[in-house]
Amino acid sequence: MTTEGLSRAERLAAEPLRPAGPRSGFFTGTWRSMTDLSSHRELLDLLVRRELKARYKDSVLGFFWSLAKPLAMLLVYYVAIGKFLGAEQTPGRPTGIPGFAIFIFTGLTAWQLFSDIVVGSTGSIVANSGLVKKVYVPREVYPLSVVGAALFNFAIQMVILLGATVLMGDFPTGRRWAYFVLAFAVLVVWSTAVGLLLAAVNVYLRDVQYLIEILIMIFMWASPILYAWKFVEGTVRGFWLDLYLANPMTLVVLGFQRALWVAGSGELFPGNLAQLLLIALAVSVLALWVCQRVFARLQSNFAQEL
Amino acid sequence: MSVPVIEIADVSKRFVIRKEKSLKERIVNFGRSNLHKDDFWALKDVNVTIGSGSTVGLIGPNGSGKSTLLKLIGGIIQPNSGSVRLRGRLAALLELGAGFHPDLTGRENVYLNASILGISRAQTNRYFDAIVDFSGIEPFIDTQVKFYSSGMYVRLAFSVAVHVDPDILLVDEVLAVGDEPFQRKCMDRIRGFQHEGRTIVLVTHALDQVADLCDRALVLEHGHVVADGEPQHALRVLRADFESARQNEIERAQARSSTAPAPAARIAWATVGGETSGEQTVSVRSFDPLRVRVHIEPEQPLKDWVLGIGVQTAMGTTVFGTNTQLLGIDTPPLEEPATFEFVLRDLNLGEGLYTIRADLVGGDGHEIHRLPEAASLQVHGDGRSQGSIAANSSFARA
Numbered sequence: 001m002t003t004e005g006l007s008r009a010e011r012l013a014a015e016p017l018r019p020a021g022p023r024s025g026f027f028t029g030t031w032r033s034m035t036d037l038s039s040h041r042e043l044l045d046l047l048v049r050r051e052l053k054a055r056y057k058d059s060v061l062g063f064f065w066s067l068a069k070p071l072a073m074l075l076v077y078y079v080a081i082g083k084f085l086g087a088e089q090t091p092g093r094p095t096g097i098p099g100f101a102i103f104i105f106t107g108l109t110a111w112q113l114f115s116d117i118v119v120g121s122t123g124s125i126v127a128n129s130g131l132v133k134k135v136y137v138p139r140e141v142y143p144l145s146v147v148g149a150a151l152f153n154f155a156i157q158m159v160i161l162l163g164a165t166v167l168m169g170d171f172p173t174g175r176r177w178a179y180f181v182l183a184f185a186v187l188v189v190w191s192t193a194v195g196l197l198l199a200a201v202n203v204y205l206r207d208v209q210y211l212i213e214i215l216i217m218i219f220m221w222a223s224p225i226l227y228a229w230k231f232v233e234g235t236v237r238g239f240w241l242d243l244y245l246a247n248p249m250t251l252v253v254l255g256f257q258r259a260l261w262v263a264g265s266g267e268l269f270p271g272n273l274a275q276l277l278l279i280a281l282a283v284s285v286l287a288l289w290v291c292q293r294v295f296a297r298l299q300s301n302f303a304q305e306l
Numbered sequence: 307m308s309v310p311v312i313e314i315a316d317v318s319k320r321f322v323i324r325k326e327k328s329l330k331e332r333i334v335n336f337g338r339s340n341l342h343k344d345d346f347w348a349l350k351d352v353n354v355t356i357g358s359g360s361t362v363g364l365i366g367p368n369g370s371g372k373s374t375l376l377k378l379i380g381g382i383i384q385p386n387s388g389s390v391r392l393r394g395r396l397a398a399l400l401e402l403g404a405g406f407h408p409d410l411t412g413r414e415n416v417y418l419n420a421s422i423l424g425i426s427r428a429q430t431n432r433y434f435d436a437i438v439d440f441s442g443i444e445p446f447i448d449t450q451v452k453f454y455s456s457g458m459y460v461r462l463a464f465s466v467a468v469h470v471d472p473d474i475l476l477v478d479e480v481l482a483v484g485d486e487p488f489q490r491k492c493m494d495r496i497r498g499f500q501h502e503g504r505t506i507v508l509v510t511h512a513l514d515q516v517a518d519l520c521d522r523a524l525v526l527e528h529g530h531v532v533a534d535g536e537p538q539h540a541l542r543v544l545r546a547d548f549e550s551a552r553q554n555e556i557e558r559a560q561a562r563s564s565t566a567p568a569p570a571a572r573i574a575w576a577t578v579g580g581e582t583s584g585e586q587t588v589s590v591r592s593f594d595p596l597r598v599r600v601h602i603e604p605e606q607p608l609k610d611w612v613l614g615i616g617v618q619t620a621m622g623t624t625v626f627g628t629n630t631q632l633l634g635i636d637t638p639p640l641e642e643p644a645t646f647e648f649v650l651r652d653l654n655l656g657e658g659l660y661t662i663r664a665d666l667v668g669g670d671g672h673e674i675h676r677l678p679e680a681a682s683l684q685v686h687g688d689g690r691s692q693g694s695i696a697a698n699s700s701f702a703r704a
Contacts, residue, residue: 005503009358012473013309017391020381043421050407050418057409057450134404135422136381300384303377304321 036138044141048148066153097228099263107225110256113154114191115216120146121195122202123209129306139299143199170262182277183255190248193288200298223250230268248280308357317388319349348374349529359503363516366526372509394473403463408452419466433469441465468495477508517621538620549678571604576664576680587682592696596650600664608640610669620659625694654696657687
């Protein structure tokens with residue numbers, strides 16, 4: 001054997017044997033999953049770029065299309081709900097929602113991120129089945145790359161939203177941003193948790209990816225995106241109100257509105273929104289951990305189920 | 307003894323084939339879901355230890371569990387029982403360009419694919435020119451991969467793959483892609499890997515590649531390791547299996563069509579050098595003439611027939627073959643068993659073990675019967691040469 005071969009053999013002899021593939025322990029595997037993932041940061045970065053570059057590669061307008069959908073939704077809801085159904089506050093309708101365009105776009109931006117992450121993640125393992133079957137990398141990178149790409153789109157929408165607030169002369173300042181940071185953290189952690197879980201389940205039950213699109217559509221109405229919180233509080237009470245507020249996305253949307261919807265400063269919000277968001281954050285982190293462990297457990301059979 | 311880098315202990319892997327996948331089907335068939343399950347053991351109680359620096363070939367018929375074993379080593383799937391443990395960095399080339407995205411350019415794909423194979427970006431930057439140079443598709447590196455020819459595609463993928471720096475390399479059927487000069491480059495690279503003491507585990511159906519590259523071969527069959535050792539030995543086991551499978555197939559085909567005629571004749575035996583029994587290995591020297599006797603037993607009168615013999619190396623390569631047609635002989639009609647003799651003069655075989663094959667073919671070209679390893683032959687050379695043929699050689703200033 002050559003000297004190079006011998007030195008390699010010596011180095012290997014000093015290393016302990018390690019099991020091939022991911023470690024399965026429910027609790028003990030957490031640390032290993034994290035180190036595994038952090039050693040694949042560069043791959044994650046490249047996958048996010050791939051996701052973004054490949055999405056509108058051959059279209060003339062490119063990234064514009066990722067904005068077209070929320071802008072079209074804004075226009076439709078603004079005209080249909082704000083004008084026709086009379087949700088917008090006008091001199092003749094003092095009970096309406098002030099700054100209605102900003103209000104709607106704030107909620108839609110938050111919801112769009114949630115929907116991008118959840119829907120994208122759900123299909124991510126199946127979409128990358130070629131890779132999953134052939135190369136071992138921590139499989140979490142596929143849903144996480146969707147999260148990365150969705151965050152990029154979110155950033156563009158935020159720029160537009162903030163530009164609009166500047167135009168309206170209502171740029172949010174000061175302590176409001178604390179709500180934004182908190183709500184944003186809940187949003188990312190919670191949607192990643194849901195996305196990871198569904199990505200794994202979808203491998204075994206492909207119906208999930210179709211089901212989730214419908215659920216996303218339905219649940220959009222379970223958060224105060226297209227209507228204001230004050231209408232809810234005036235209608236439901238007691239247990240049902242608690243249930244409504246137990247939805248992390250409701251809190252996220254309220255948090256976004258509290259931060260970015262300056263015209264609505266005088267409007268009604270749940271009094272303990274900050275506490276509720278903190279609780280939601282804690283729950284989301286816990287959910288993320290549980291979902292990641294479930295994902296780790298299920299991923300050992302991904303290659304043969306695809 | 308080299309350091310074990312792969313330890314496979316009592317590994318079994320079962321595959322469950324569910325025939326339904328959708329929610330509707332599962333609900334409809336809920337109570338009977340076991341009827342819609344099919345499972346089989348892809349691997350059963352496999353124990354293998356592979357030492358560092360060795361090159362191991364996994365061979366076997368289709369569906370014998372070779373690729374499953376490779377995927378277990380790669381951590382892509384998990385065993386149902388037993389454990390697979392490794393030392394050192396591992397890279398798996400199970401499919402070339404698995405991570406290539408058609409809409410990205412060659413350059414972008416190189417970075418992505420390298421990252422998937424575990425090469426850091428800094429390393430890729432360093433190797434980038436070498437990778438592109440190796441692939442030989444420099445003019446197209448900024449073109450989207452979907453416009454590549456399939457040859458260019460695999461060349462680029464292979465170039466990335468061979469620039470990984472693993473201690474263990476798993477290869478599945480992807481050695482030697484592209485045109486001949488490129489194939490040669492690939493094989494050189496693999497030999498370089500061996501020279502550097504990397505461990506290579508390869509799955510292939512190209513048996514001569516196994517003989518050529520590997521220092522050990524495992525034959526898998528129905529999830530069991532049926533042979534483990536020298537490639538020559540393993541290849542013989544595998545070839546014997548293939549032969550018996552082929553015979554079974556012929557018999558089944560005959561059983562299916564009752565109208566098909568029974569074999570018209572069979573070759574009872576063939577011997578070398580006057581020995582009466584084909585069981586023993588006959589020893590001869592390099593330049594000895596060889597007499598091959600073949601005994602044919604016709605079941606029914608045999609009119610138009612051709613008898614052929616061949617000399618094969620232990621690897622199964624035919625180094626010499628002839629038949630009565632090539633020799634320009636009109637074979638007489640045959641009604642009784644008869645023995646015929648081929649005399650091979652000036653057959654200069656090199657040192658090694660050879661086998662004799664005999665086959666009987668009808669005038670219409672259909673095989674009537676054949677003995678793939680009718681006799682074996684140990685040739686002793688003069689120690690002055692290597693390879694399958696011998697020559698009287700000398701060396702002097704010209």
